[in-house]
Amino acid sequence: MKNIIKPKAVIFDMDGTLVDNIPFHKKAWLTFLAKHNIHLEPEHFNAQNHGTIDEMIKRFFGENLNPKRITELGFEKEQTYRYLYREHISEIEGLTKFLRNLKNQNIKIGLATMGDIPNIDFILDALQIRDYFDGIVGGHMISKGKPDPEIFNTVATLLHVENNDCLVFEDSIGGVRSARSANMCVIGIMTTESSDDLKANGCFRTIKSFVECCDVDFLKSTT
Structure with missing residues (x-):
């Protein structure tokens, strides 16, 4: 995989990534x-x-x-x-600010979640972040769940970007494996797994919250 100098798209999982649910x-x-x-x-x-x-x-x-x-x-x-x-709904700290920073840099934003339409609506509307997303793929739109790469392939196509131009945020081992199988770089968020386990399965960096990402130069320093 080539190194991303600056990703054209950032793709988020939902459960355990946007929210600690x-x-x-x-x-x-x-x-x-x-x-x-x-x-x-x-x-x-x-x-x-x-x-x-x-x-x-x-x-x-x-x-x-x-x-x-x-x-x-x-x-x-x-x-x-x-x-x-x-x-109990609340965003992982720093999420909205990070999404705003991505928009300001004209980076496309995708959602790749195994959740269905009611659950996607439930989270995005409660957090009032729906308008940040350029493409949303839920479990109802695919035939094979994570760790199969289908969901990440699908959202990249929806965003009109190449897989190796995408950066993914994931919390689960299955999600990390799915994104890596799709030839995408992955940052792990430590809501459900340890940093060591996330890195062992393909993450090149881990974070505790999106506060660590809110510096406008974050993407340049990590990819």
Whole structure:
């Protein structure tokens, strides 16, 4: 991969990256599954927490579910999450300022999230940051979830930029692997994983919050 002197696009994951909401997603999954008499310890759930919502529903409920039932169950889980997180929504510190800086430098901004439309609306509208994004790709728009690179390939196409001109912010190992498989540079944000683990899976730098990115020369100093 070539070194980016200045990226043409910066692409963000949503859950765990724009907001520190992963504990609420996990609690929602465990609550939802228990309601359907599927009882898992958190560590057992963590090993299966990847892919699209449809992939996860089939993983827990069986491959033979009809599409309508998969959609119903997925919707129920996401409703549970939004109910649990609604009173706690807040951006990762420094996010809005960083987005504003990117816009001022005419850098395109993308979103690559496994979330569906209601969850995307839920976060972007609560934080009032929707207008910063030039392209949004959700889990409902792809067939293969992270760590497959499909979602990052899709958002790069939507933004009309080459993959190796993109810089990605991700919090999860699966997300980092997805972006790296798409030939993109990745900065890890340490909401869910350690700096060592993020770097071991392909991040060239890690941050605790976007406050570290708000200097206008940040991109020049890191890429």
